[in-house]
Amino acid sequence: MFSKSTEYALRATIFIARNSSADTKVSIQSIAEGIGAPKPFIAKILQQLSNKQNQVISSTPGPSGGFFITKEKRSKPIYIVIEAMGDSTIIENCVLGLPNCSDAAPCSMHKVYKNIRKDLLSMFKDRTIDEIAKSKDRLIPTDFSCKE
Amino acid sequence: MFSKSTEYALRATIFIARNSSADTKVSIQSIAEGIGAPKPFIAKILQQLSNKQNQVISSTPGPSGGFFITKEKRSKPIYIVIEAMGDSTIIENCVLGLPNCSDAAPCSMHKVYKNIRKDLLSMFKDRTIDEIAKSKDRLIPTDFSCKE
DNA sequence: AATATTAAAGATAATTTTATCCTTAATTTT
DNA sequence: AAAATTAAGGATAAAATTATCTTTAATATT
Numbered sequence: 502m503f504s505k506s507t508e509y510a511l512r513a514t515i516f517i518a519r520n521s522s523a524d525t526k527v528s529i530q531s532i533a534e535g536i537g538a539p540k541p542f543i544a545k546i547l548q549q550l551s552n553k554q555n556q557v558i559s560s561t562p563g564p565s566g567g568f569f570i571t572k573e574k575r576s577k578p579i580y581i582v583i584e585a586m587g588d589s590t591i592i593e594n595c596v597l598g599l600p601n602c603s604d605a606a607p608c609s610m611h612k613v614y615k616n617i618r619k620d621l622l623s624m625f626k627d628r629t630i631d632e633i634a635k636s637k638d639r640l641i642p643t644d645f646s647c648k649e
Numbered sequence: 650m651f652s653k654s655t656e657y658a659l660r661a662t663i664f665i666a667r668n669s670s671a672d673t674k675v676s677i678q679s680i681a682e683g684i685g686a687p688k689p690f691i692a693k694i695l696q697q698l699s700n701k702q703n704q705v706i707s708s709t710p711g712p713s714g715g716f717f718i719t720k721e722k723r724s725k726p727i728y729i730v731i732e733a734m735g736d737s738t739i740i741e742n743c744v745l746g747l748p749n750c751s752d753a754a755p756c757s758m759h760k761v762y763k764n765i766r767k768d769l770l771s772m773f774k775d776r777t778i779d780e781i782a783k784s785k786d787r788l789i790p791t792d793f794s795c796k797e
Numbered sequence: 798a799a800t801a802t803t804a805a806a807g808a809t810a811a812t813t814t815t816a817t818c819c820t821t822a823a824t825t826t827t
Numbered sequence: 828a829a830a831a832t833t834a835a836g837g838a839t840a841a842a843a844t845t846a847t848c849t850t851t852a853a854t855a856t857t
């Protein structure tokens with residue numbers, strides 16, 4: 502559904518919410534391992550999530566530095582992650598890709614999609630980061646090479 | 650939501666369903682104009698929709714040739730268009746991009762997404778091409794350069 | 798202050814998606 | 828059969844996405 506970048510961004514944000522606090526920050530290394538993403542790529546994504554405009558997550562350099570998420574951001578909807586990644590159009594736009602698709606000037610699938618989009622949007626806008634983080638369900642591909 | 654290719658494919662298929670019959674075929678030219686897509690690009694997509702494996706739409710070359718859709722295919726779900734374009738993973742896969750995400754080994758968003766995915770899938774699997782085609786709603790971007 | 802540790806930033810590369818163009822093949826009409 | 832019309836197929840190009848690497852900057856510890 503989303504781009505790879507946004508998938509990683511969502512997983513990383515949830516991981517950070519679970520594993521960081523005011524005094525415990527998490528490194529790029531442990532995030533990369535924790536969500537099963539290539540380290541240099543997730544580094545770029547974390548940068549984007551923490552830059553001036555976005556500030557979904559925070560970071561400090563230096564020893565015992567790393568990434569964390571503030572109490573304020575934890576209570577925001579996970580939608581802010583999707584927005585920061587520039588992928589909100591995926592759930593907002595017309596299924597057929599028409600600009601200006603609306604009730605007034607609907608595309609041929611508008612009627613059947615309308616309510617599903619509403620549900621999709623509310624899924625991301627009504628659930629906070631902390632809410633999703635507390636579930637403890639998977640963020641990383643299962644390792645089938647080790648099953649017995 | 651889908652790739653540009655799949656958006657064009659859906660629009661083209663609906664357009665062909667509306668504008669073709671046993672004896673009236675539609676040309677690449679008129680399809681491109683009818684859905685507002687670049688002609689060489691939609692040509693490639695029509696090829697993919699009509700090739701040996703897919704056969705969502707049919708075609709004949711030569712004068713008064715063009716594209717059409719059989720009665721049999723008209724009654725199939727629009728899902729076959731998405732499948733032919735190789736984009737079905739978009740609505741089938743895990744939101745967080747985890748392979749093997751399931752009720753048994755759920756990702757952190759599985760529970761909240763599960764039912765929405767079910768609705769998405771049924772939207773594409775329970776509606777036939779003809780059903781969508783009969784609506785007569787838009788398939789082409791509105792032309793605001795000409796409004797008065 | 799020096800050193801070690803960590804993220805930030807920028808350059809680069811590989812891959813995929815989107816788009817275009819040109820030649821060939823098939824079919825119909827004359 | 829010849830000519831005209833249409834799609835098929837293959838090659839190419841442009842843009843976006845995904846991924847990597849190297850250098851720099853910031854911070855904490857000693």
